Amino acid sequence: MPTYVSLLKWTEQGVKNVKESVKRVRQAEQAVEKAGGHIVNVLYTQGKYDLIAIYEWPDDESANAFFLSLAAAGNVKSQTSRAYSSEEMERIISKMP
Numbered sequence: 001m002p003t004y005v006s007l008l009k010w011t012e013q014g015v016k017n018v019k020e021s022v023k024r025v026r027q028a029e030q031a032v033e034k035a036g037g038h039i040v041n042v043l044y045t046q047g048k049y050d051l052i053a054i055y056e057w058p059d060d061e062s063a064n065a066f067f068l069s070l071a072a073a074g075n076v077k078s079q080t081s082r083a084y085s086s087e088e089m090e091r092i093i094s095k096m097p
Contacts, residue, residue, distance in 0.1 A: 001038070001056040004063055006080040008051040014075035024075060025051075031069070036062055051076070054083075 010018065017024075021044075029039045032055060040054040057063035060082075067080055084092065 001058055002060070002063070003040070003083040003085070004055045004057060004080050005083045006051075006053040006055070006067070006078045007049040008053060008076040008078045009048070010050045010076055011074060014050075017075065028070070032066060035066055037066065 025042050032039050037055055037057040040056060042051060042053045044051055055063065057066070067078060070076065070078060
């Protein structure tokens with residue numbers, strides 16, 4: 001399944017409700033599984049971002065639907081990138097002219 005990495009920063013609303021953060025992550029894990037994806041890991045971090053999440057999704061549409069739902073909830077802002085394994089990168093490079 002395609003892998004995605006999200007760099008997440010709490011919004012003002014998210015900080016006000018920070019005590020619910022772990023509960024929200026557990027709810028997100030359930031929502032992701034229900035939608036056909038999988039959360040590989042969520043890490044709480046210091047610095048520019050408050051969390052880093054790694055997901056696997058069956059397709060871009062499913063991933064984007066979840067990320068839009070996450071944004072609509074209003075607790076975090078995210079910057080998400082598609083990530084590639086070494087094997088995937090080898091296939092990509094092999095297609096170069």
